[in-house]
Amino acid sequence: MVLPTTIIIIAIVIIPVIWNFVLAFQQTDFTSIAENGLANPFTLDNFVGVLTDPGFWSSLWTTIVYSVFSTAGSIAVGLVAALAFRQPFRGRGLARSLMLLPYVAPVVAVTFVWQIMLNAQFGIVNTLGKAWFGWEHPIDFLGKAPYALITVIVFEIWRYFPFAFLFITARLVALPRDVEEAALVDGVTPWQNFRQIVFPQLLPVISLLSVLRLIMTFNKFDDVYLLTGGGAGTEVAAVRVYDTLVGSFDIGGAAANAFVLSAILSVFLFIYVKFFANKGDDE
Amino acid sequence: MSRIVVQKRTFGALRWILIAVLVIATVFPFYYMVELSLVPIEQVLLHPERLWIPIQNFTLKTYAEVLKPQEDGGQGFAGFMLNSGIVAIATAAITLLIAIPGSYAVSRLKFFGRRQVSALFLAVYLFPVIIIAIPLFVGFSALGIRESLFGLTIVYIAQTIPVSIHMLRSYLKSIPESVEEAAMVDGAGRLRILWKITVPLAMPSIISTGLYVFMIAWNEFLFALLFLAADRNLWTVSLGLSQLSNGIEVSKTVLMAGSVLLTIPIIVLYGLTERSLTEGLTSGADKG
Numbered sequence: 001m002v003l004p005t006t007i008i009i010i011a012i013v014i015i016p017v018i019w020n021f022v023l024a025f026q027q028t029d030f031t032s033i034a035e036n037g038l039a040n041p042f043t044l045d046n047f048v049g050v051l052t053d054p055g056f057w058s059s060l061w062t063t064i065v066y067s068v069f070s071t072a073g074s075i076a077v078g079l080v081a082a083l084a085f086r087q088p089f090r091g092r093g094l095a096r097s098l099m100l101l102p103y104v105a106p107v108v109a110v111t112f113v114w115q116i117m118l119n120a121q122f123g124i125v126n127t128l129g130k131a132w133f134g135w136e137h138p139i140d141f142l143g144k145a146p147y148a149l150i151t152v153i154v155f156e157i158w159r160y161f162p163f164a165f166l167f168i169t170a171r172l173v174a175l176p177r178d179v180e181e182a183a184l185v186d187g188v189t190p191w192q193n194f195r196q197i198v199f200p201q202l203l204p205v206i207s208l209l210s211v212l213r214l215i216m217t218f219n220k221f222d223d224v225y226l227l228t229g230g231g232a233g234t235e236v237a238a239v240r241v242y243d244t245l246v247g248s249f250d251i252g253g254a255a256a257n258a259f260v261l262s263a264i265l266s267v268f269l270f271i272y273v274k275f276f277a278n279k280g281d282d283e
Numbered sequence: 284m285s286r287i288v289v290q291k292r293t294f295g296a297l298r299w300i301l302i303a304v305l306v307i308a309t310v311f312p313f314y315y316m317v318e319l320s321l322v323p324i325e326q327v328l329l330h331p332e333r334l335w336i337p338i339q340n341f342t343l344k345t346y347a348e349v350l351k352p353q354e355d356g357g358q359g360f361a362g363f364m365l366n367s368g369i370v371a372i373a374t375a376a377i378t379l380l381i382a383i384p385g386s387y388a389v390s391r392l393k394f395f396g397r398r399q400v401s402a403l404f405l406a407v408y409l410f411p412v413i414i415i416a417i418p419l420f421v422g423f424s425a426l427g428i429r430e431s432l433f434g435l436t437i438v439y440i441a442q443t444i445p446v447s448i449h450m451l452r453s454y455l456k457s458i459p460e461s462v463e464e465a466a467m468v469d470g471a472g473r474l475r476i477l478w479k480i481t482v483p484l485a486m487p488s489i490i491s492t493g494l495y496v497f498m499i500a501w502n503e504f505l506f507a508l509l510f511l512a513a514d515r516n517l518w519t520v521s522l523g524l525s526q527l528s529n530g531i532e533v534s535k536t537v538l539m540a541g542s543v544l545l546t547i548p549i550i551v552l553y554g555l556t557e558r559s560l561t562e563g564l565t566s567g568a569d570k571g
Contacts, residue, residue, distance in 0.1 A: 005385035012441030016418035084301045104553045106502040108521040109542040113312045122331040170565040189290045219411040238413045258414040
């Protein structure tokens, strides 16, 4: 009964991953693949090319900055949101559903709205910035070096804090109440209650979220590509691979780049599993 | 005692400010999207600061223009929506057909390599999509199915099966096996049990999984871009919107109407499935 699943996963995922590995060691373009299939001569040139290109290292650094800040930010906002929504209030259900909109909405639609909101000519952010805060010139949020990366990170936090919110809320609901009630009777302050009782119990889900979000953001293509096209210091690794493939038709180079990317990711994962994995989350 | 009171008051007030800020931050972009989709671009250029539009300036021409086929001077979004719809429905239907027996097997049968299979499915989830994109781009070009909705659907199925199995499996686990055992005593085979007993019992979860898969396929962008960018007749809504928004020919408010049309089906489906969806996604997380 798992046969159809296994077949399609092998055909569309496993074989491509292996093939990517092969391609990374070949000097290929579309014509040589059409003529020789997999039988092109093997070479290490692609890896040498990737690793000696300063563009690769700067894109790796950008990816790391982008992933770490987006992950930390979205979890922090998600945590604060989950705590703010912990006690029931009128309209909580509706507000909660609205909170998940950025996460479920189509990425192309929300990136487009952000582009228009941040537009230098008629975007609402620059218009209000000029009117309320006296900005002299409109800020080019998506086209200028330090701003663009910050904007992309803020966007990422906006889009993914609902994910953290969802998971942390699920955990909060399941927390046993009696410990907290006993502590309240003993006169702990709300801050102590959070710091000493609630937060430690949330740590496993927060660490799980950190890993999931780090991996997903590290691999992210859509958001950055759609917002900035990878320009103005926002060329993350996945966008770089895409540009190598589609922009310069360098299949071998793109494959080698993607391979190095997943190797780095695997190292991170390995370190995490080895040293930080919590024994509690053996789901 | 006074520290407790002070903290309670501060946190109490902060909480309301936070809730207000969060709700505005999440909802405003969507409000802005709808607002700009209902006016001609000249109005926006004239009054960029306006947060609401006087009723006499409302227009639905933007929607008419974005939907009409290109030959009639429109942008052809009706056609894009049809493409997206075909791909998303086919993906959801076929994924379910494959994932239902798959998740049943993973949750019920004890076969050799079961744990490896589950681990494999999980690994798929964590792999950089871009790494499989390159060989698929090359391979599908060689097979001649790259520029087709069919090729796109196959990729979507492979991408959504792991998460479908994850969602279905946790629901199937909650159905007591004794129901099935009783049927087995009566002489029913595995497939018959699956079809006659388990599937009807799991229907709520199957429906929400199907809708979730539909949403993923409807929203997807990278493979649509890689496979279909060259042929406008095959564009999905996401691809169409992103391709047209790069240019300057089409007015931004017309495209805003396009992005409302792209978003509405998702909001509707999300509204229908919210509860089961959030439960399915976070299953396991509440155990810590």
